[in-house]
Amino acid sequence: MAYKPLMVAILAATVQAAPDSRTFAVLHFYGDGPLMEGRVDPIVSPGVTASHVHTIQGGSNFGISATGEDLMNSSCSSALVEGDNSAYWFPKLYFHDKINDTVEPVDLYYANVYYFFEPTDDDVVAFPVGLQMTSGDASLRDCPNFYGSLQLDAGNSSGIQPVQWTCPRSSYEPASWEWASESNGSAAGIQDQGNQGAGQGFPFAECDGEYSPLRQDTHFPSCYDPSKDLTDYKNNMVFPTVNYTSGKQNCPAGFIHVPHLFFESYWNTPAFADRWTPDSGYQPFTLSNGDLTGCSSHGDFMAAWDTTVLQNIIDTCDAGDSGMDLCPGVTARNRSSTCNVASPIDEDIYNNLTVLPGNNPMSGWGMSFGGDDSGDVSATIAASITSAAVSGASGVVSSAPSVLTATPDVESSTATSSDLAVAVGAASFTSSVTATAPALPVETSSSSGGDSSSALTTNVESAPTDTATSAASAAATTLVKQCKKKRDSSSHDHAKAHMARHQGSGSH
Ligand SMILES: *[C@@H]1O[C@H](CO)[C@@H](O)[C@H](O)[C@H]1NC(C)=O
Ligand SMILES: *[C@@H]1O[C@H](CO)[C@@H](O)[C@H](O)[C@H]1NC(C)=O
Ligand SMILES: *[C@@H]1O[C@H](CO)[C@@H](O)[C@H](O)[C@H]1NC(C)=O
Ligand SMILES: *[C@@H]1O[C@H](CO)[C@@H](O)[C@H](O)[C@H]1NC(C)=O
Ligand SMILES: *[C@@H]1O[C@H](CO)[C@@H](O)[C@H](O)[C@H]1NC(C)=O
Ligand SMILES: *[C@@H]1O[C@H](CO)[C@@H](O)[C@H](O)[C@H]1NC(C)=O
Ligand SMILES: *[C@@H]1O[C@H](CO)[C@@H](O)[C@H](O)[C@H]1NC(C)=O
Numbered sequence: 377m378a379y380k381p382l383m384v385a386i387l388a389a390t391v392q393a394a395p396d397s398r399t400f401a402v403l404h405f406y407g408d409g410p411l412m413e414g415r416v417d418p419i420v421s422p423g424v425t426a427s428h429v430h431t432i433q434g435g436s437n438f439g440i441s442a443t444g445e446d447l448m449n450s451s452c453s454s455a456l457v458e459g460d461n462s463a464y465w466f467p468k469l470y471f472h473d474k475i476n477d478t479v480e481p482v483d484l485y486y487a488n489v490y491y492f493f494e495p496t497d498d499d500v501v502a503f504p505v506g507l508q509m510t511s512g513d514a515s516l517r518d519c520p521n522f523y524g525s526l527q528l529d530a531g532n533s534s535g536i537q538p539v540q541w542t543c544p545r546s547s548y549e550p551a552s553w554e555w556a557s558e559s560n561g562s563a564a565g566i567q568d569q570g571n572q573g574a575g576q577g578f579p580f581a582e583c584d585g586e587y588s589p590l591r592q593d594t595h596f597p598s599c600y601d602p603s604k605d606l607t608d609y610k611n612n613m614v615f616p617t618v619n620y621t622s623g624k625q626n627c628p629a630g631f632i633h634v635p636h637l638f639f640e641s642y643w644n645t646p647a648f649a650d651r652w653t654p655d656s657g658y659q660p661f662t663l664s665n666g667d668l669t670g671c672s673s674h675g676d677f678m679a680a681w682d683t684t685v686l687q688n689i690i691d692t693c694d695a696g697d698s699g700m701d702l703c704p705g706v707t708a709r710n711r712s713s714t715c716n717v718a719s720p721i722d723e724d725i726y727n728n729l730t731v732l733p734g735n736n737p738m739s740g741w742g743m744s745f746g747g748d749d750s751g752d753v754s755a756t757i758a759a760s761i762t763s764a765a766v767s768g769a770s771g772v773v774s775s776a777p778s779v780l781t782a783t784p785d786v787e788s789s790t791a792t793s794s795d796l797a798v799a800v801g802a803a804s805f806t807s808s809v810t811a812t813a814p815a816l817p818v819e820t821s822s823s824s825g826g827d828s829s830s831a832l833t834t835n836v837e838s839a840p841t842d843t844a845t846s847a848a849s850a851a852a853t854t855l856v857k858q859c860k861k862k863r864d865s866s867s868h869d870h871a872k873a874h875m876a877r878h879q880g881s882g883s884h
Contacts, residue, residue: 396495396624399694401703403489404456405433407714410484411454413468414719415734418442419508419609419676428514429468429664429725429733431484431641435461435680436717444506444606447680452715457700458707459685462503464489466592466675467514467663468725469643470732473651474658479729482661483644485589490638491700493690494598494616494625498633502686503679504600507634508609511596512539512674517740519576519671524553524566528595529625531617538595538615539673542574542640544585550655552579564669564741565659578661578670578741581654583645590645590661594675596637599627635690639675659741666732668740 410431416439417426423441432438435450442463450461469482493500522537530536543552553567553575564577573585574593583590597613604612616625616633627633645661652660662668685706693703701708719725725733732738 398492398495399696400490400492401689401693401695401700402697403460403491403700405454405487406456406709406711407454407716409714409716410487411436411463411715412438412717412719413481414721414725415723416440416719416721417465417676418463419510419607419678420514425721425734427665427734428736430465430676431468431487432463432465433487433489434463434465434678436715437461438463438717439720442678444508444678444680447678448505450680452713453709454715456708456711457685457689457703458709459682461680463678463680464639464675466594466639466641467665467673469590469592469645470662470664470729471648471651472660472662472668472738474660477730479662479732480648481726481729482648485642485644487639487641490640491689492598492636492638494633494636496616496624496633497622497626498616500633500635500690502683502690503634503681504606504632505680505683506606507600507612507679508607508677509596509613510609510674510676511594512672514665514667514672514674516672517667517669518563519566519669521562521566522576524568524575525570526568526595528615529618530599530615536597536615537576538597539671540568540574540576540593541578541670541673542588542591542593543579543581543583544573544588544591545581546584548572550581552581552583553577564671576671578659578668580657580659582649584649588642590643592639592641592643592673594639594673596639596675596677598625598634598636599631600634601628601631603630635686637677662732662738662740664732664734664736666736666738668738671740 410433412432413429414432415426415429416432417430418439418441420426421440425440433454435447435453435455437446437448437450439446447461447463453461455462464487466487468484470479471482472479520535520537522534524540525537526540527534527537545552551567551572553565565575565580566577567575579590597615599614599616601612601614606612614628614631616627616636618625643661648660652658659668661670663670663672665672667673688705689700689703692705693700695702700706723733
């Protein structure tokens with residue numbers, strides 16, 4: 377493949393110090409659920425209600441008009457590293473029940489943010505406070521064809537493709553992508569040719585790998601143009617250009633090379649496993665903006681770092697998956713506490729929904745399948761909007777989402793010993809294979825997809841899905857389900873601890 381030379385170059389370079397080789401550190405989050413969920417987006421919709429629901433991690437001063445300076449003043453943050461009050465957000469996932477035409481929230485299982493420090497001739501510097509950036513395109517309803525891969529090289533005239541969905545499975549028969557009648561790969565649902573566990577658009581399959589429910593992946597550009605305002609998010613960032621000879625990724629002259637952010641967000645899709653039938657031509661998950669294809673996945677970032685702390689991490693730390701909280705000089709926040717803030721938008725985004733919050737009509741795969749024709753779809757949407765208007769008029773009171781309920785201490789736990797056995801069993805399995813859900817598509821074969829950064833995966837052990845036993849797989853899937861059911865017990869603390877160490881906090 378075209379990327380082989382780069383991979384070899386990076387491998388050869390791993391013995392050298394940064395910036396000749398890429399280093400990275402994963403920012404974990406802690407606490408009960410994300411910081412906030414709601415129609416809030418101070419970058420794209422400052423001062424007003426956003427068009428769709430986001431799941432937000434980061435500093436407690438987040439809100440519809442939040443700036444970087446505001447975030448700096450946060451009283452807490454869901455990020456585990458002290459000194460980081462930045463905000464990280466992405467569209468929330470919902471489940472569309474086709475039978476009664478309702479939507480239900482899918483809980484965030486947990487999320488991580490990778491800070492990659494590129495092999496580069498540039499100086500990599502901390503994000504300036506207040507830098508705003510976005511990645512991905514919320515308006516897409518089909519996937520631009522990049523053969524299912526990422527494309528992060530600004531030097532490639534095909535353009536940038538920064539988002540994927542990852543769906544590790546215990547078996548890839550049938551494939552996650554490409555076989556369903558509405559996903560022939562021509563427009564959406566495209567398998568990454570270098571990684572059958574990843575692709576563009578939602579997969580038409582249940583993600584049943586270990587600790588690996590459906591994962592939303594978003595890469596951000598890392599070159600800031602200082603001639604543009606920090607808030608000029610449409611124009612202020614570009615991706616670096618990859619030099620396939622040197623393996624370096626450099627920014628254009630005059631740009632500031634900041635860390636390469638990668639959001640990975642795991643959704644508790646196994647909770648809906650018995651509610652839909654894979655391979656039936658219907659894919660039930662929708663982004664909060666109504667996108668049933670998944671192609672419009674995107675993310676937002678607003679920087680509010682103590683730049684001294686971040687610069688020190690950039691310059692000295694290669695903690696990898698173990699976590700940025702283990703970097704020298706870094707203080708971890710209190711994992712036993714929690715930082716949650718209610719959405720300032722007074723609406724129920726969780727219960728008894730007949731339409732997505734904001735009345736975003738659903739479109740994409742599945743809406744014209746199984747007897748519905750497009751006329752039916754419009755009628756359904758119209759009826760749903762009316763019904764939402766009615767429930768709005770009756771005054772739905774915003775209630776605290778279940779994800780924000782406090783975790784009782786051990787004494788009040790209702791966990792049974794069998795729950796614990798499942799949790800511990802699954803956790804030890806994870807621990808024994810050491811590999812975790814990969815930061816980037818794992819390629820155990822020689823190909824490396826379209827992501828120049830996939831060279832990094834040569835440092836990552838093979839994915840657990842490759843070596844999985846079905847028993848362990850079942851245990852992990854059970855755990856995911858129990859995580860939802862028993863979020864207010866401590867039965868999964870043991871597993872959580874492992875996950876926190878290997879993958880991120882158990883923010884579920
Ligand atoms: C941050 O907090 C300090 C001290 O409370 C205050 O003086 C300052 O105005 C605040 N800044 C912002 C942007 O809210
Ligand atoms: C829709 O159907 C599901 C079961 O398929 C059920 O759990 C849910 O409560 C139903 N919602 C409504 C509003 O009836
Ligand atoms: C540019 O990106 C396209 C689309 O992902 C890919 O097929 C092609 O191989 C890339 N070209 C180079 C030179 O890397
Ligand atoms: C794939 O599906 C698209 C959209 O339905 C259609 O236009 C195209 O002809 C199909 N391609 C193949 C190879 O079946
Ligand atoms: C790419 O790197 C090689 C080796 O360091 C160097 O000779 C070449 O000039 C670089 N190419 C560009 C376009 O910078
Ligand atoms: C951590 O948070 C927990 C829960 O709020 C609290 O009981 C504990 O005292 C805190 N620990 C420290 C060291 O602050
Ligand atoms: C949702 O609907 C159920 C059944 O009609 C009702 O018991 C419940 O109170 C409703 N929840 C909210 C938050 O409106």
